[in-house]
Amino acid sequence: MSKVYIETYGCQMNFADSEIVASLLQKEGYTIATELAEADYVLINTCAIRDNAEQRIRKRLRELRAQQQHNPRLRIGILGCMAERLQSQLMVEEENVSFVVGPDAYRRLPELLAQVRRQGVKAAETELSTTETYADIEPVRLNSNGISAYISIMRGCQNYCAYCVVPYTRGRERSRDPETIVAEARSLWQQGYKEVTLLGQNVNSYRWKEGETVVGFPELMRRVAEVSPRLRVRFATSHPKDLSDQLLEVMAKYDNICKCIHLPVQSGSDRMLKLMNRHYDSAWYLDRIAAIRRYMPDCSITTDVIAGFCSETEEEHQMTLEMFRKVRYDYAYMFKFSMRPNTYAEKHLVDDIPDEEKTRRLEEIIALQGQIALENNQREIGKTYEVLVEGESHRSKAQLFGRNSQNKVIVFDRHDVQPGQYVNVKVVRCTAATLIGELVGEQSAQ
Numbered sequence: 001m002s003k004v005y006i007e008t009y010g011c012q013m014n015f016a017d018s019e020i021v022a023s024l025l026q027k028e029g030y031t032i033a034t035e036l037a038e039a040d041y042v043l044i045n046t047c048a049i050r051d052n053a054e055q056r057i058r059k060r061l062r063e064l065r066a067q068q069q070h071n072p073r074l075r076i077g078i079l080g081c082m083a084e085r086l087q088s089q090l091m092v093e094e095e096n097v098s099f100v101v102g103p104d105a106y107r108r109l110p111e112l113l114a115q116v117r118r119q120g121v122k123a124a125e126t127e128l129s130t131t132e133t134y135a136d137i138e139p140v141r142l143n144s145n146g147i148s149a150y151i152s153i154m155r156g157c158q159n160y161c162a163y164c165v166v167p168y169t170r171g172r173e174r175s176r177d178p179e180t181i182v183a184e185a186r187s188l189w190q191q192g193y194k195e196v197t198l199l200g201q202n203v204n205s206y207r208w209k210e211g212e213t214v215v216g217f218p219e220l221m222r223r224v225a226e227v228s229p230r231l232r233v234r235f236a237t238s239h240p241k242d243l244s245d246q247l248l249e250v251m252a253k254y255d256n257i258c259k260c261i262h263l264p265v266q267s268g269s270d271r272m273l274k275l276m277n278r279h280y281d282s283a284w285y286l287d288r289i290a291a292i293r294r295y296m297p298d299c300s301i302t303t304d305v306i307a308g309f310c311s312e313t314e315e316e317h318q319m320t321l322e323m324f325r326k327v328r329y330d331y332a333y334m335f336k337f338s339m340r341p342n343t344y345a346e347k348h349l350v351d352d353i354p355d356e357e358k359t360r361r362l363e364e365i366i367a368l369q370g371q372i373a374l375e376n377n378q379r380e381i382g383k384t385y386e387v388l389v390e391g392e393s394h395r396s397k398a399q400l401f402g403r404n405s406q407n408k409v410i411v412f413d414r415h416d417v418q419p420g421q422y423v424n425v426k427v428v429r430c431t432a433a434t435l436i437g438e439l440v441g442e443q444s445a446q
């Protein structure tokens with residue numbers, strides 16, 4: 001029986017896809033290896049969002065060359081966004097790669113693996129689809145803590161942000177049948193999972209026709225939240241242009257829908273937002289923030305931001321800092337702009353901000369955000385939260401960590417608490433990244 005080792009890079013969607021790949025291969029008699037050393041195939045599920053993501057994969061391929069010397073049977077396959085972007089060219093550039101498979105072609109994997117082994121040929125399968133959602137595939141949970149799991153609810157993206165490679169690597173947007181999504185959530189709940197995260201590039205445009213009626217994202221969330229009041233529901237990612245009040249209403253109504261919204265801002269400047277093709281301006285964005293706070297005063301808000309996009313002036317950079325001061329994000333993923341092949345930016349704009357300047361702007365955003373996150377956390381001291389315990393703290397075996405509904409990590413002394421339990425924890429101290437708390441009240445084993 002052939003053994004396959006899967007390595008995943010990039011976003012949550014890629015991690016969810018690797019679980020679909022594992023399922024497709026297991027069904028055809030392959031086993032999933034836990035160690036690279038015992039594998040006949042290594043599949044690398046790749047990311048292409050920024051150049052440094054791709055450089056990391058190239059470095060990994062060089063390391064794998066050494067591995068192949070110990071184990072000449074080992075075949076290397078590239079999956080995901082870099083596979084889609086570079087297609088068969090990747091096998092020319094990287095001689096030790098035997099096959100390349102794009103995100104919509106994973107059903108072909110068992111056949112391709114066999115073909116590569118039998119005929120010793122190289123193979124590329126990178127056709128994108130307008131319908132594939134892998135709706136019928138029950139993912140095999142990889143590296144799971146048995147507590148939280150991802151559920152992919154849609155694929156692709158057609159927003160065409162000027163900087164972004166995703167529409168080219170993941171194809172047209174398509175939604176998955178809600179019945180299969182709810183069934184997957186129910187099955188996870190029955191297996192003992194306590195938290196699901198619904199995934200899509202822009203979940204707010206989820207849309208499924210059920211006869212005459214259309215199921216949108218708020219209705220989908222409602223259905224998943226109804227699976228059990230003790231199953232936490234999260235989602236990512238929202239596009240600000242489509243974040244509706246109906247969704248906020250549903251979120252506010254269900255205690256088990258987590259009070260946390262990831263709302264990528266990208267820039268605080270209206271000119272930059274227009275150039276980025278984001279379809280909103282700073283006033284619209286701030287209105288959406290105000291709506292979130294109106295419906296859920298305790299909701300945490302996180303974001304993505306890009307420093308040094310094409311032609312960004314110092315003044316426009318300052319507007320981004322101002323946006324951060326106004327919103328006071330709980331967490332931010334902060335990036336330097338990286339020009340990506342084939343995007344609108346690459347075809348029509350100039351990457352004219354010098355790298356040192358991008359770095360300086362990025363560092364300014366990081367410093368400001370660090371300060372804000374610390375102040376936000378300091379305000380949590382004295383409050384008590386229900387925490388879903390995920391595991392042992394990385395620092396000490398005597399402590400556990402979990403998250404509150406707002407997705408903040410809380411560390412506390414373990415006593416006789418087990419991962420998977422819900423416990424009440426009072427925050428007593430904090431850093432910019434972590435809350436430190438104490439167990440309070442009676443703990444029910446559940």
Ligand code: 5AD
Nearest residue numbers: 163164264304305335336337338340
């Ligand atoms: N350069 C830098 N950051 C990018 N992102 C997407 N494309 C690029 C790029 N070319 C960031 C955006 C997006 C997140 C997933 O990655 O902030 O929201």
Ligand code: SF4
Nearest residue numbers: 157159160161164166
């Ligand atoms: Fe890129 Fe925009 Fe799609 Fe997000 S929504 S993946 S930023 S094109």
